[in-house]
Amino acid sequence: MKALVYRGPHEVTVEDRPDPTVQAPTDAVIRITTTNICGSDLHMYEGRTSVEEGKILGHENMGVVEAVGDAVTRIRVGDRVSVPFNIACGTCRNCAHGWTSFCLRTNPTEGMDGAAYGYANMGPYDGGQAEYLRVPYADFNLLHLPPGTEHENDFTMLSDIFPTxxxxxxxxxxxxxxxxxxxxxxxxxxxxxxxxxxxxxxxxxxxxxxxxxxxxxxxxxxxxxxxxxxxxxxxxxxxxxxxxxxxxxxxxxxxxxxxxxxxxxxxxxxxxxxxxxxxxxxxxxxxxxxxxxxxxxxxxxxxxxxxxxxxxxxxxxxxxxGQCPVMRYNRQLRDLIIAGRARPSFLVSHELPLAQAPEAYGHFDRRDQGWTKVLLHPGG
CATH class of the missing domain: 3.40.50.720 (NAD(P)-binding Rossmann-like Domain)
Known part of the structure; x- marks a missing residue:
């Protein structure tokens, strides 16, 4: 697959990477339809974090389920889903109290509770600025969306910035x-x-x-x-x-x-x-x-x-x-979008293919006029 990879301060490249696979019975693999560049991605892009070279970036993701593990029963192949940036187990003390942003089991980094896709110190997980993404604990983490393409640019905000x-x-x-x-x-x-x-x-x-x-x-x-x-x-x-x-x-x-x-x-x-x-x-x-x-x-x-x-x-x-526990809000915010009460897509300025992501990072980082929110569509 094609994926956006961090190579050092102010350097990201689109490279070929192995397709993700189901590694555990609770996993799903998502075909990414829309993934966003987030302002917090710029902390890594500017070299202001300890993110490792070679990391696939991207924590604002949505798409369609391509494969599921044997233990996944709620989520099915073909479902359209939003992927919260939090990676949560669903059963630890913090998850049970609704603090999925501080899951106690998913991040092996010493001193850090809570995991995320493609981010510094948030665990060994690849991000979704790519054609495909592996999602652990899929039944717990994924949010169902109505099938089709309606509200795509609104629903893509449900993974992070609207709940945040x-x-x-x-x-x-x-x-x-x-x-x-x-x-x-x-x-x-x-x-x-x-x-x-x-x-x-x-x-x-x-x-x-x-x-x-x-x-x-x-x-x-x-x-x-x-x-x-x-x-x-x-x-x-x-x-x-x-x-x-x-x-x-x-x-x-x-x-x-x-x-x-x-x-x-x-x-x-x-x-x-x-x-x-x-x-x-x-x-x-x-x-x-x-x-x-x-x-x-x-x-x-x-x-x-x-x-x-x-x-x-x-x-x-x-x-x-602290970081937002996305699942506390994303279902209600999805329904506000469907009802026409919320329209977070108002801030979208650019929709680009993944190949143009390095250029888009530069514009967004410089705060160039008109570059308010960039959506990437890896499929085209």
């Missing part, structure tokens, strides 16, 4: 009528804004500096805040008569930077502590890592980020963090 955006609002404790501040208008931030509006937010401020992303936020009903025009906290405070937001979502992560491009990993956390009212909630779904050799200072290189914890404490705020 929704998870950000859940971690923040958003309630109907809340004013929400979303920092980051990349795909996850836009999905958080879309989720907040579906859930009945009064106002959703979306903070970024890229004009195309801010225009997209405004198109779905968000209120764009360009931090290149001035302090985003002050802009939101002015717009709310000094009250601030009821809750906020961090959708940027450890590579947060100021308008000049200098990195400050604590920047968005500090802004959210300042702009969210006392007793409000903050949901952090932007990626942070235990070690970051490329960080601007020694403490951040060790994963130690100095942020306004004292103010956070004194304001009585609460914070939820």
């Amino acid at each position: 955006g929704w998870h950000g609002t859940e971690l923040a404790g958003q309630a109907p009528g809340d004013t929400v501040a979303v920092f980051g208008a990349g795909p996850v931030g836009l999905m958080a804004a879309h989720s907040a509006l579906i859930k009945g937010a009064d106002r959703v401020f979306v903070v970024d500096k890229e004009p195309d992303r801010l225009a997209m936020a405004e198109k779905i009903g968000g209120l764009p805040i360009n931090f290149a025009d001035g302090d985003p906290v002050q802009q939101i405070m002015d717009a709310t008569d000094g009250v601030g937001a009821d809750c906020g979502v961090e959708a940027v992560g450890f590579q947060a930077h100021d308008p000049s491009g200098d990195e400050h990993p604590e920047l968005v956390l500090d802004n959210l502590v300042d702009v969210v009212r006392s007793t409000g909630g903050i949901g952090v779904v932007g990626v942070y890592v235990p070690q970051d050799p490329g960080a601007p200072d020694k403490k951040a290189q060790q994963g130690r980020i100095g942020w306004q914890y004292g103010t956070f404490f004194s304001k009585g705020q609460r914070m939820g963090t």
